Amino acid sequence: MSDLHVRAKALDAEDELALKRREFVLDDTVYLDGNSLGALPAHVPDRVADVITRQWGRLRIRSWDESGWWTAPERVGDRIAPLVGAAPGQIVVGDSTSVNVFKALVAAVRLARGDGGGGEADAGRDEIIVDATTFPTDGYIAQSAARLTGCRLTPLTPAEVPAALSPRTAAVLLNHADYRTGRLHDLPGLTAAVHAAGALAVWDLCHTAGALPVGLDEHGVDLAVGCTYKYLNGGPGSPAYIYVREELQDRFDSPLPGWNSHAEPFGMRPEFEAAEGALRGRVGTPDILSMLALEAALDVWDGVSVDAVRAKSLALTDFFLRCVEAYVPQGLVESLTPAAHAERGSQVALRCEGAGDVMKRLIERGVVGDFRAPDVLRFGFTPLYVSFVDAERAARVLAEILEP
Ligand SMILES: Cc1ncc(COP(=O)(O)O)c(C=O)c1O
Numbered sequence: 001m002s003d004l005h006v007r008a009k010a011l012d013a014e015d016e017l018a019l020k021r022r023e024f025v026l027d028d029t030v031y032l033d034g035n036s037l038g039a040l041p042a043h044v045p046d047r048v049a050d051v052i053t054r055q056w057g058r059l060r061i062r063s064w065d066e067s068g069w070w071t072a073p074e075r076v077g078d079r080i081a082p083l084v085g086a087a088p089g090q091i092v093v094g095d096s097t098s099v100n101v102f103k104a105l106v107a108a109v110r111l112a113r114g115d116g117g118g119g120e121a122d123a124g125r126d127e128i129i130v131d132a133t134t135f136p137t138d139g140y141i142a143q144s145a146a147r148l149t150g151c152r153l154t155p156l157t158p159a160e161v162p163a164a165l166s167p168r169t170a171a172v173l174l175n176h177a178d179y180r181t182g183r184l185h186d187l188p189g190l191t192a193a194v195h196a197a198g199a200l201a202v203w204d205l206c207h208t209a210g211a212l213p214v215g216l217d218e219h220g221v222d223l224a225v226g227c228t229y230k231y232l233n234g235g236p237g238s239p240a241y242i243y244v245r246e247e248l249q250d251r252f253d254s255p256l257p258g259w260n261s262h263a264e265p266f267g268m269r270p271e272f273e274a275a276e277g278a279l280r281g282r283v284g285t286p287d288i289l290s291m292l293a294l295e296a297a298l299d300v301w302d303g304v305s306v307d308a309v310r311a312k313s314l315a316l317t318d319f320f321l322r323c324v325e326a327y328v329p330q331g332l333v334e335s336l337t338p339a340a341h342a343e344r345g346s347q348v349a350l351r352c353e354g355a356g357d358v359m360k361r362l363i364e365r366g367v368v369g370d371f372r373a374p375d376v377l378r379f380g381f382t383p384l385y386v387s388f389v390d391a392e393r394a395a396r397v398l399a400e401i402l403e404p
């Protein structure tokens, strides 16, 4: 048994989150793809079965009230809120991340221009800045949002953003962590810079919510979106969420006003009148089955502190990098993930020749990560269920595959 394997066992023995793993359905594979699809919490199937057989099957239409279906978007939003540092009443769940990026970005431009009333009119703001390294969907949506609002679109790396901000910038769309490299961006500093230029900051939290503290309220973030199927373990295609800072809610002018964001949805009135508060982020009928599966999945967070999750995430990624360095012959892989903790999310990305084929072989050997073109091996570390022994085994199998 190697020294690192012994060390891994000792680290697992000290791990205050170690018992959480039992709450998930896992087998003896090393699952390092929770940054794409989180594992299934073991109690979710029974809860979903109840939603289907009793709430839908027996109560039918009565469930909109009696089973709390109608208010699920804001109720589940309030369950996510503490995980991203938000007070209640600012998050609603529904739609995909892509759709929420659209709502948030167009609304941010309208807010920056004072279009929603009550704000200072500043029609001269005609630029959207977007993270040039973003997950593609955010870039596509930003292009469309720019066309619709008559803005020019400026793609920049997050580091280039502060120097490029100007009185013409309306909104900036950024990722808290880069999906490819795992680099964590400076949310407090960039948000402050965007505000100093009089613009609004929209953050995509897909790769950080549930993995590390976000501090939306503390850092004055204007609008944020995120998915729930990664570190929040909501299940494939589980609905995303949108955060609208409380102070902005009465001026938040959604580009997708639907009957679910109407002040009186059952008034069936032809004129749109926006609901109060975060409800303005709703659009149409919520996807109840997925949403209630997510609600059940969020139970695993009871009694868990996000700070403890962050501490374990950093310890896991540090340990994995140490094992890779010890086991993999020099020069065969290169870490794209920053060594500095302040710049690291919860994944390790290794550049490697033939990465697609290497990942196939890793998966065959029971180590599940993913491949991102053209040459990146991604390993996501979900602190609620990944162990130090997993990290050591993943590095060892990688070395065995790469060994000439
Ligand atoms: C940063 C980021 N934004 C958005 C998405 C996806 O958006 P959607 O939930 O609409 O598929 C992903 C991953 O799928 C992502 O990594």
Ligand SMILES: Nc1c(O)cccc1C(=O)C[C@H](N)C(=O)O
Pocket: 035, 036, 037, 135, 179, 180, 206, 237
């Ligand atoms: N959302 C996904 C899907 O529907 C299928 C496969 C993968 C995904 C992902 O989430 C990919 C992920 N956002 C990434 O960072 O690459």
